[in-house]
Amino acid sequence: MKEDTQQRLLEATLKLISEKGYPGATTREIAQEAGVTELTLFRHFGSKEKLFEEVLKSYTFLPALKEMIPELEELPCHEALIRIATKFILTLRKRKSMIKIMHTEIILYPDQIREVYTRFIEDQRSVLAQYFGRLQKKGIFRGISSDTAARMFLSILFSYYRNEELVSGQEITRNKMDKSIQEFVDIFLHGTLNAEQL
Amino acid sequence: MKEDTQQRLLEATLKLISEKGYPGATTREIAQEAGVTELTLFRHFGSKEKLFEEVLKSYTFLPALKEMIPELEELPCHEALIRIATKFILTLRKRKSMIKIMHTEIILYPDQIREVYTRFIEDQRSVLAQYFGRLQKKGIFRGISSDTAARMFLSILFSYYRNEELVSGQEITRNKMDKSIQEFVDIFLHGTLNAEQL
DNA sequence: ATATAATGTAAGTACATACTTACAAAAAGT
DNA sequence: ACTTTTTGTAAGTATGTACTTACATTATAT
Numbered sequence: 086m087k088e089d090t091q092q093r094l095l096e097a098t099l100k101l102i103s104e105k106g107y108p109g110a111t112t113r114e115i116a117q118e119a120g121v122t123e124l125t126l127f128r129h130f131g132s133k134e135k136l137f138e139e140v141l142k143s144y145t146f147l148p149a150l151k152e153m154i155p156e157l158e159e160l161p162c163h164e165a166l167i168r169i170a171t172k173f174i175l176t177l178r179k180r181k182s183m184i185k186i187m188h189t190e191i192i193l194y195p196d197q198i199r200e201v202y203t204r205f206i207e208d209q210r211s212v213l214a215q216y217f218g219r220l221q222k223k224g225i226f227r228g229i230s231s232d233t234a235a236r237m238f239l240s241i242l243f244s245y246y247r248n249e250e251l252v253s254g255q256e257i258t259r260n261k262m263d264k265s266i267q268e269f270v271d272i273f274l275h276g277t278l279n280a281e282q283l
Numbered sequence: 284m285k286e287d288t289q290q291r292l293l294e295a296t297l298k299l300i301s302e303k304g305y306p307g308a309t310t311r312e313i314a315q316e317a318g319v320t321e322l323t324l325f326r327h328f329g330s331k332e333k334l335f336e337e338v339l340k341s342y343t344f345l346p347a348l349k350e351m352i353p354e355l356e357e358l359p360c361h362e363a364l365i366r367i368a369t370k371f372i373l374t375l376r377k378r379k380s381m382i383k384i385m386h387t388e389i390i391l392y393p394d395q396i397r398e399v400y401t402r403f404i405e406d407q408r409s410v411l412a413q414y415f416g417r418l419q420k421k422g423i424f425r426g427i428s429s430d431t432a433a434r435m436f437l438s439i440l441f442s443y444y445r446n447e448e449l450v451s452g453q454e455i456t457r458n459k460m461d462k463s464i465q466e467f468v469d470i471f472l473h474g475t476l477n478a479e480q481l
Numbered sequence: 482a483t484a485t486a487a488t489g490t491a492a493g494t495a496c497a498t499a500c501t502t503a504c505a506a507a508a509a510g511t
Numbered sequence: 512a513c514t515t516t517t518t519g520t521a522a523g524t525a526t527g528t529a530c531t532t533a534c535a536t537t538a539t540a541t
Contacts, residue, residue, distance in 0.1 A: 087487065106390045108306040112529060122489055127530065129487095188386040191449065192304045202449050217475075227477045233466045234475055240442030241435050251389065251400050268431045276474030277415075277432055279425045285517070310499060320519055325500065 091129050093119040098140050103182035107137065107190050137190075141197040144183055146205045149176035150212045162220055166270045169213065170242055171263070177246040178256065185250070210235045241269050289327050291317040296338050301380035305335065305388050335388075339395040342381055344403045347374035348410045360418055364468045367411065368440055369461070375444040376454065383448070408433045439467050 097118035101110035112133050116123040130136035153172055157165040177184060183201070191198045210232070217231035226234075245265065249257055257265075295316035299308035310331050314321040328334035351370055355363040375382060381399070389396045408430070415429035424432075443463065447455055455463075 090487085104390070106306075108304075108528095109390065111527085123529090124490090124531090125488060131530095133529065185390075187449070189390055190387075192302070192307065192387055195452065199450065199452065206446075206450070224477055225480060226475050227473075229470060229475060230466060233463065234470060236443075237439050237467060237470060241438045244438030244442050245434075248404075251385070252397060252404070254393065254397065265431065268428060269435060272427060272432060272435055272471070272474070274474050274476050275425075276470070276472050277424050277427060278472050279422055282423060288518085309497085321499090322501090322520090323518060326517085329500095331499065 090119065090121055090125060094121065094126055094129060094136065095140050095143060098136055099144070099182050099186070102137065102140075102190065103185045107193055112136075137194070138197060141194065141201055144201060146176075146180060146183070146201075146208070148208065148212070149173060150209050154212060154216055157216075158219075162225055163270060163274060165216075166238070166273065167266055169216075170238075170266045170270060173209065173239065173242050174246055174262065174266075177243070178249075181250075184246075206239070210239055213238060238273060241273070245269075285327075288317065288319055288323060292319065292324055292327060292334065293338050293341060296334055297342070297380050297384070300335065300338075300388065301383045305391055335392070336395060339392065339399055342399060344374075344378060344381070344399075344406070346406065346410070347371060348407050352410060352414055355414075356417075360423055361468060361472060363414075364436070364471070365464055367414075368436075368464045368468060371407070371437065371440050372444055372460065372464075375441070376447075379448075382444075404437070407437055411436060436471060439471070443467075 094115065097115045098110070101115050101118055104110070112126055113123050115136075116126045119126075126136065130139060149172060150169060153168070157168060160168075187198050187202050213235035214231045217226055217234050220226040221228060221231060249255065292313065295313045296308070299313050299316055302308070310324055311321050313334075314324045317324075324334065328337060347370060348367060351366070355366060358366075385396050385400050411433035412429045415424055415432050418424040419426060419429060447453065
């Protein structure tokens with residue numbers, strides 16, 4: 086039962102802080118959301134600060150891309166990239182709360198958040214860079230820096246996702262998303278220049 | 284003198300909120316930073332909330348790209364894109380405070396911030412998209428959506444800049460930046476595929 | 482069945498901070 | 512020179528919220 090309440094408190098904290106920001110999420114509300122008393126919160130975590138730090142520490146972004154790469158190895162890279170991009174954006178959406186928090190609360194907890202953020206981005210980038218590296222060995226990709234290419238690819242997707250949050254404020258329809266991803270992948274693979282220019 | 288103090292208060296607010304966040308920036312400190320009494324702040328703006336709204340309303344991101352495009356019209360597009368990218372990132376750096384605020388305070392002021400953000404991004408994107416459109420007419424660019432291409436190009440740069448803030452926490456050296464931009468532009472123009480694949 | 486650990490109730494403390502009020506001194510405008 | 516506007520000083524109010532304390536109750540374990 087003890088672990089259970091702690092877990093519920095951690096989840097409630099993540100949810101409320103992502104919605105109202107750290108100062109806006111009161112301990113009373115967090116406790117209420119978790120279905121316990123405010124006092125229970127303090128008994129378990131000592132302070133609001135430690136509670137939030139625990140949220141950051143215990144959070145894990147499961148390996149989104151890593152697990153899907155193997156099955157893509159045989160696909161044409163155009164197909165593979167579309168699937169990777171789609172999966173990546175859907176992951177970002179699922180992890181919406183923590184991503185929001187990473188942007189909003191970095192002032193109060195720069196070190197911890199930087200760690201979570203870096204862990205996530207670098208994980209995805211290194212997996213993708215390795216995949217690109219293999220495409221190079223096969224002669225499919227040209228001899229660019231696979232690291233930079235991976236960074237670029239993910240950057241586009243990340244910004245695309247952030248626009249949902251910052252500009253429109255709601256999820257873009259699956260149809261539009263698919264269309265955008267196709268255009269991204271096309272430009273990423275073929276570039277923007279006309280064939281005669283090469 | 285009246286406008287002067289108001290201006291100083293607006294600047295102090297921008298600075299302190301970007302450093303400490305909206306709740307962390309106290310009215311006392313803001314007044315102190317502006318060199319006036321707390322009371323003066325309230326006499327001019329009525330409340331902290333209205334003060335911050337005034338900051339958002341009065342802020343303007345000068346047209347960073349618009350003014351430089353004309354002189355690039357004659358350059359090879361590779362050169363031009365490098366200059367555009369460099370200028371864009373330097374602009375982001377100069378506007379650091381407001382960009383930070385747009386990310387951190389969107390929970391409290393979603394509508395106003397969305398407006399500032401959209402205004403900025405859409406301005407830059409449309410200018411760049413027009414430039415890309417002209418490159419298409421000249422037959423230099425292929426027939427992709429110049430809008431999507433512009434969005435992609437700026438996305439990469441925006442994410443690159445955000446990494447300075449979120450990952451490293453400090454500006455990347457000019458040398459590294461130039462190198463990264465060259466790689467970005469190269470991939471953006473030529474794509475990632477090997478020539479034999481086309 | 483009983484001891485121990487986990488949670489609840491209720492009341493309250495301490496503290497920060499946005500905002501106010503009353504009066505006085507400069508600054509600026511005419 | 513005189514009026515009006517702007518700023519300062521100083522004290523205080525009101526409110527919210529993190530956190531505490533003392534005691535009662537329920538669940539868990541052995």
